[in-house]
Amino acid sequence: MSIAPYTDLSRLCIHTITTKPWDIETAARRYAAAGVKGITVWRDALEGRDIRQTGNMLRNEGLSIVSLCRGGFFPATDKNKRKLAIDDNRKAIEEAAALGTSLIVLVCGADPAQNLEDSRKQIQEGIETVLPEAAATGVKLAIEPLHPMYADTRSAINTLAQANDMAEAIHSPWVGVAVDVYHLWWDPALEQEIKRCGENDHLFAFHVCDWKSPTTDMLLDRGLMGEGCIPVRQICSWVEATGFTGFNEVEIFSTQYWKEDQPVFLEKIIKAYKEHT
Amino acid sequence: MSIAPYTDLSRLCIHTITTKPWDIETAARRYAAAGVKGITVWRDALEGRDIRQTGNMLRNEGLSIVSLCRGGFFPATDKNKRKLAIDDNRKAIEEAAALGTSLIVLVCGADPAQNLEDSRKQIQEGIETVLPEAAATGVKLAIEPLHPMYADTRSAINTLAQANDMAEAIHSPWVGVAVDVYHLWWDPALEQEIKRCGENDHLFAFHVCDWKSPTTDMLLDRGLMGEGCIPVRQICSWVEATGFTGFNEVEIFSTQYWKEDQPVFLEKIIKAYKEHT
Numbered sequence: 106m107s108i109a110p111y112t113d114l115s116r117l118c119i120h121t122i123t124t125k126p127w128d129i130e131t132a133a134r135r136y137a138a139a140g141v142k143g144i145t146v147w148r149d150a151l152e153g154r155d156i157r158q159t160g161n162m163l164r165n166e167g168l169s170i171v172s173l174c175r176g177g178f179f180p181a182t183d184k185n186k187r188k189l190a191i192d193d194n195r196k197a198i199e200e201a202a203a204l205g206t207s208l209i210v211l212v213c214g215a216d217p218a219q220n221l222e223d224s225r226k227q228i229q230e231g232i233e234t235v236l237p238e239a240a241a242t243g244v245k246l247a248i249e250p251l252h253p254m255y256a257d258t259r260s261a262i263n264t265l266a267q268a269n270d271m272a273e274a275i276h277s278p279w280v281g282v283a284v285d286v287y288h289l290w291w292d293p294a295l296e297q298e299i300k301r302c303g304e305n306d307h308l309f310a311f312h313v314c315d316w317k318s319p320t321t322d323m324l325l326d327r328g329l330m331g332e333g334c335i336p337v338r339q340i341c342s343w344v345e346a347t348g349f350t351g352f353n354e355v356e357i358f359s360t361q362y363w364k365e366d367q368p369v370f371l372e373k374i375i376k377a378y379k380e381h382t
Numbered sequence: 383m384s385i386a387p388y389t390d391l392s393r394l395c396i397h398t399i400t401t402k403p404w405d406i407e408t409a410a411r412r413y414a415a416a417g418v419k420g421i422t423v424w425r426d427a428l429e430g431r432d433i434r435q436t437g438n439m440l441r442n443e444g445l446s447i448v449s450l451c452r453g454g455f456f457p458a459t460d461k462n463k464r465k466l467a468i469d470d471n472r473k474a475i476e477e478a479a480a481l482g483t484s485l486i487v488l489v490c491g492a493d494p495a496q497n498l499e500d501s502r503k504q505i506q507e508g509i510e511t512v513l514p515e516a517a518a519t520g521v522k523l524a525i526e527p528l529h530p531m532y533a534d535t536r537s538a539i540n541t542l543a544q545a546n547d548m549a550e551a552i553h554s555p556w557v558g559v560a561v562d563v564y565h566l567w568w569d570p571a572l573e574q575e576i577k578r579c580g581e582n583d584h585l586f587a588f589h590v591c592d593w594k595s596p597t598t599d600m601l602l603d604r605g606l607m608g609e610g611c612i613p614v615r616q617i618c619s620w621v622e623a624t625g626f627t628g629f630n631e632v633e634i635f636s637t638q639y640w641k642e643d644q645p646v647f648l649e650k651i652i653k654a655y656k657e658h659t
Contacts, residue, residue: 217595217611221568254531256568257595257611263568291498291533291540318494318534323600334494334534 117378118143118171118352120312121150124371125363129159137166139371143352144168146204148175148197160205170206171352172283172310173197176246178214179231180224180261187227190214194235202242208309209239210247210283215261224261229271232280239279247283247309248272254323255288265289265298272307281305284344285312285356287327290335296343303347311344312356313337313382327357329373331381341382353382394655395420395448395629397589398427401648402640406436414443416648420629421445423481425452425474437482447483448629449560449587450474453523455491456508457501457538464504467491471512479519485586486516487524487560492538501538506548509557516556524560524586525549531600532565542566542575549584558586561621562633564593564604567612573620580624588621589633590614590659604634606650608658618659630659 119141124132129150136144144163151159163170176197181187201209213228215221232246239246250268251260262268268282282302289295302308315333320326330337341353355374362370396418401409406427413421421440428436440447453474458464478486490505492498509523516523527545528537539545545559559579566572579585592610597603607614618630632651639647 220613220616221570252530253568254529254597254600257593257597264570267570291530293498293541293544316534320531320534320600323531323597336497339497 112379114140114375114378115142116350116352117141117375118145118169118354119374120145120147120174120354120356122147122174123355123357123374124367126367129154130162133163133166133168135368135371137168139375141375142167142169143171143354145171145210145354145356146173146206148173148200151200151204156200156203160203164205169352170204171354172208172210172247173201173204173206174210175212176209177211177260180214180216180219180227182216182218187231191231191234194231195238198235198238198242198244201244207243208245208247210249210310212249212251213260213262215256215258217257221256221261225267225271228261229275232275236275236277236279240277245279245281245309247281249283249285249310250288252288264292264294265302266294269298269302269305269307273305281307281309283310283312284308286335286337286340287312287314287316290316290340295340299340299343299347303349308344308347308349309351310354311349311351312354313341314355314357315381322360325358325360327359329357329362329377330355331377337381353378389656391417391652391655392419393627393629394418394652395422395446395631396651397422397424397451397631397633399424399451400632400634400651401644403644406431407439410440410443410445412645412648414445416652418652419444419446420448420631422448422487422631422633423450423483425450425477428477428481433477433480434482437480441482446629447481448631449485449487449524450478450481450483451487452489453486454488454537457491457493457496457504459493459495464508468508468511471508472515475512475515475519475521478521484520485522485524487526487587489526489528490537490539492533492535494534498533498538502544502548505538506552509552513552513554513556517554522556522558522586524558526560526562526587527565529565541569541571542579543571546575546579546582546584550582558584560587560589561585562589563612563614563617564589564591567593567617572617576617576620576624580626585621585624585626586628587631588626588628589631590618591632591634592658599637602635602637604636606634606639606654607632608654614658630655
């Protein structure tokens, strides 16, 4: 199995939040000019815009719209809040269809006022509730397992095994999994669970970045590939081995990088992508 | 299986670091006066003291010396650093024997410059290297699995399954496991792995605290039992079900609580212990 780095940018996708200081028009223009071929759109980047026109703008720049981030946050002890979450996920599905992307990433949610098992039941119920709309619009849903340090409020699904379990349980062509090295790198079962995910045809998305030592913020201190301790290239090779030919999506939340000159940061992303993924 | 809270303090132990502003003499006097029966000693609390005399002082206060924190930090890409770690662990074993405790908790370590598998091999080698000294002095070693958010530098052992695996592989009456709810609460395999740990006679220590939402610092923002989202009492019941009759050790690192009036904080600890463990 090859673990050579990527020599071109044909499978490089960048998340709009990675270059948060740029509006989506600037991001699209800059990504395209740099040879980046894919974009994942965070919903905040669409605020105040006609979503259909924005989708056309992205395609006119030559960008594939890889996914919309994010749906999810299904669990709540309060029934009304669960209803609001369903409404919001239906809205996200409409937005994805209008934008012209066939994938939504789900940050599934958790409510610290209840146990994780109950949150997981509500996640599964939530996904199943919006499945008809997903199928009707041709939008797939990717369950993203989140690092256990987010188990209190962001996701009760914290390992790839759990995400695989849930995707298997739901058993729909519209539901799969998003693998993010930041959340999963520490897991001793990662290689085998990536294999399982691929065999199930559930590997819908792959996100890369790195874990810095020290990490100074639990949310907003992600590193560029090669800057930390994650064996990014090794994990890429496991993903490749499944036959995955989708985009490698750079998703970095970093107050440090957001403060930098964004064109310089974009160059760093591309360099890191070529050298470390 | 009973999940009633503890009605007395006969199995309450407090870690010296929990009340860090107190020196060990003050901590011992205050714990004992409050009816606390156990103390776990962090090595920094022994600095500048005669360790044997300090052990006598603690016993004279009526306290059981539950364990010494901490040994470990075995992995390093640099061979000389690994040798220094072995030396330090031998020193910790001598200190434990001098203090008169029969247990050392191991924060096993990780080196972000190498992969987790290599770090784990070096952990096992390190423990096996110091085993003769542990056996000769009658000091047991408890592998403490740490939360995956510490996998970069603090421990390459991040689940109870991994700690159980390693204790089984080493297969010595001197090596077992320390279970800490803060590190393990999110793990869907926790109940079964606690059972396995008990059946192996490897459940050497049990630490409690809580996970606050939000948590503002990855290391120093632990909560009192009942203050967060960890099902502390439920996990206690799983530990009880193994036949464990050791101490429930309150280990809280918190810049917030360290700023408080420590006698008031001690009252809060006892109240939280009675109501939530």
